[in-house]
Amino acid sequence: MEASAIEPKDMLDKTQAKFKFVLELPFGLQNLGNTGYMNSTLQCLRVIPELQESLNRFTSGSSVADKLTISLRDLYNNLNQATESVVPLHFLQLFRSVFPQFAQNTADGFIQQDAEECWTQIISILKQANIPIPSQHSSDGEKVSSSTDESFIDHYMTGEFTSTLKCLEAPEEGEIVIKENFTKLNCHISILVNYVQHGIMMGLDEKIEKNSPTLRRMAIYDKTTRISRLPSYLTVQFVRFFWKSDRRVKSKILRKVKFPMELDATDFCTDELKNKILPLKNRLQELEKERKGSKESTQFAVNNNVQDTVTDSKNNEIVEEIKKLIDPELNKDIGANVSGLYELCAVLTHIGRSAESGNYIGWVRKENSEDWIQYDHYDDDKVSIVSQEDILKLDGGGDWHIAYMLLYRSKKIA
Structure with missing residues (x-):
């Protein structure tokens, strides 16, 4: 009897917990017919709060x-205020009018497009x-209005x-030095590539053919490329699709x-940029090891309501120490990565054997959590939670x- 008396309360608690989980x-x-390529792209980019503010x-x-x-x-504002799935019809129509290749269709409807x-x-x-x-924000935390002439994408x-x-x-x-901008890194894939870092490096070191002013003919050059500026948000593309001429398909x-x-993007950088970011990067990695080592003692203090003012004071000292390690030039560069360290926040995936078939979906890291949000690959308006292991x-x-x-x-560095 005692157990059955508790049951209704347990059920109510579980129901409330589930309702709270769903609300989060x-x-x-909504998929408007082979629009997974667009929906997944929009959901991945939506994870950037600075983009929405801009x-x-x-x-x-x-x-x-x-x-x-x-x-x-x-569209993003509608999603932020939505109480049900959103139909991106207006954006899709405009997008297809600006880029007609995305409006290609057959008797069966609009064809699949490439998300990249x-x-x-x-x-x-x-x-x-x-x-x-x-x-x-200024050093004391106050919001400072920035110029509308400065481009978010550029910074x-x-x-x-x-x-x-x-x-x-x-x-x-003589050596030829060329500077150029990029908005994504390519990960080239071969039988030698097992990790994304290897695939990126493969694309940074290559041999090319160009006209030699000394020889007055085409000649082979070694081209070594390194990153001289890292952005706050770094996009990486896996170069997975190739044209198969016999089947005329990607x-x-x-x-x-x-x-x-x-x-850790340090290995991709020029020596000059490495020298600027290494002091901060090395210290951040040391602190991460210390944090993991003291995790158990910290949890004990939390569980026992221990207020450690000494620890609070030490954390303030560490924050001040970290700020001093930021290179002054990088600190002035709005939107630059100052440590060379990144964390994954979104993944766009493809399922299928060719670019013209299958589907794309977005996987987005949940704010202040190690959990991820998956947008369903059959109905893009369906959402579920997955773990880091699933990613x-x-x-x-x-x-x-x-x-x-x-x-x-x-x-984040502080």
Whole structure:
């Protein structure tokens, strides 16, 4: 009798807990017929809070880029206030009118499109619209209004390459140094690539053919590329699709390529940038080891309501120490990564054997949690919670969902 008397309360508690859990889930975007490529891209980019703030600061204009940007802003605001799944019809119609290739269809309806191409076009539109950077904060925490002339994409999602070209056939020829911007890193896949870091490095060191002013003919050059600026948000694309001429289709490389939840980008950087970020990076990694080592004692203090003012004081000292290790030039560079360390915040996957078939879905890290949100691959408006272990299983090697695009954000330093 005593047990049965407790049962209703237990059931109520479980029901309330489940209801609270459901309320914490975001709402999805409805699939309008092979629009998973777009929905997954939008959900992945939505994980960037600074992007949403920048969109809300955007002053409307009359260009097509401005109109599409306004539509994206409104779509994100609708999602943030939604009580049910959202239909992205207006954005889709505008997007197809600006980029007609995404409006291709057959008698069976609109055809599947490439999510990477969609991602790239959305970033290019936001760059053209010149959405402003979010409001900045002074050292004492006060919000400072920033200029609307500074581009969010340029500051927060664009890095810089510095490439050095050496002619192998004319060693006496002087080196050529080229600087260029990038909005994503490519992970090239071969039988030698098992980790995303290896695939990225493969694309940074290559041999190219170009005209030699010394030899006055085409010659082979060693091209060594390194990153001279790291953005706050780093996009990585797995180069998984290739054109198969005999079947006239973009086939897919299914090879397993592991990717980390935390990425150290130092090895991709120029020596100059390494020297700027290493003191802070090394100290942050030391503190992470110390934190993991003291996790059990910290949990004991929490469980026993121990108020450790000494620990609070030490944490303040560490924060001040870390701030002093930030390179002054990088500290002035709004939207730059100052430590070289990143954490994974979104994954866009593809399931299927070719780019023209299968489906794309987005997997987004839940705010202040190690859990992730999965947007269902059959109905994009359905949402579920998955673990970090589930995300690590997206590395390929079979017919399950395989990571195609990764979005990393700068690790918090204080």
